[in-house]
Amino acid sequence: MAKNTTSESAAEPVPQALIEQILAKARGFRDRDKALLAEQIQLEQAGIRPAEPQSGPDARELAATLLNGHALPKDKLPTPGETLHGIKTERAAIVFALEALESRENQARIMAVAEVMRETEADWLEIVRQRAMALLTLRRVNAEAAGFREKVRRLAKANPNLICDVVSGPLFGPPVVGDHAYVFLQACERAGIITRKEIDDAD
Numbered sequence: 535m536a537k538n539t540t541s542e543s544a545a546e547p548v549p550q551a552l553i554e555q556i557l558a559k560a561r562g563f564r565d566r567d568k569a570l571l572a573e574q575i576q577l578e579q580a581g582i583r584p585a586e587p588q589s590g591p592d593a594r595e596l597a598a599t600l601l602n603g604h605a606l607p608k609d610k611l612p613t614p615g616e617t618l619h620g621i622k623t624e625r626a627a628i629v630f631a632l633e634a635l636e637s638r639e640n641q642a643r644i645m646a647v648a649e650v651m652r653e654t655e656a657d658w659l660e661i662v663r664q665r666a667m668a669l670l671t672l673r674r675v676n677a678e679a680a681g682f683r684e685k686v687r688r689l690a691k692a693n694p695n696l697i698c699d700v701v702s703g704p705l706f707g708p709p710v711v712g713d714h715a716y717v718f719l720q721a722c723e724r725a726g727i728i729t730r731k732e733i734d735d736a737d
Contacts, residue, residue, distance in 0.1 A: 549646035556639045560632060567628045570621050577618045584622055585615030659727060666722045669715055670736035676706055677737065709737065 612620065651658070679699070686694035700706040710716060722728045 549642050549649055552642045553639060553646065556635050556642060560635045560639075563628050563631055563635070567625055570625050570628075574618065574621045574625070577614060577621070580614075582614045582618050584619035585613065586619055587612060587616045659725075662722060662725075663727050666719060666728045667732075669719065670728070670732060672705065673709060673736040676708070679706075680708075 680701075683694055683696065683699065683701070686696070704713065704715065719728070719733055723730055723733060
């Protein structure tokens with residue numbers, strides 16, 4: 535039987551774990567930059583100016599070393615100027631790295647939201663439906679209130695003074711084409727969450 539070469543450790547991390555890894559790496563970069571900045575300030579206050587590292591020994595120098603029976607020299611210790619140059623270069627690299635991590639974090643968060651929506655889509659659609667149905671119920675009851683009000687008006691031959699009667703506004707006024715409630719219900723219909731019949735029955 536062929537072995538599965540993909541181990542759990544090699545598996546791609548889920549978005550939330552990936553976000554945590556990115557944030558941890560970003561914290562490490564910022565801590566490193568803070569330490570470099572302190573060292574940079576110390577060198578600059580000492581009057582050190584940045585200097586690009588000099589190239590290594592040339593062929594003649596290496597040949598002389600070999601002829602003298604010595605091993606090839608290791609990299610020389612950097613001068614203070616070269617150290618300052620290296621610090622500034624590394625800090626610039628950290629800026630680029632943090633920008634890249636920020637982009638990765640944004641992508642990971644988008645993936646995390648998509649993953650949560652896949653897992654909870656049915657629950658969310660039910661919430662949206664309940665909101666739409668509550669709105670339709672309010673429309674239906676508002677229509678009943680209008681009918682009751684008109685009935686009393688006909689009997690009393692005057693405008694009724696009903697308790698807690700509100701006849702206008704976004705909640706208790708008549709439906710308005712293009713308002714927030716209208717747009718919401720139309721979107722729910724397009725998404726298949728409610729039907730046109732359910733909307734019409736509430737009017």
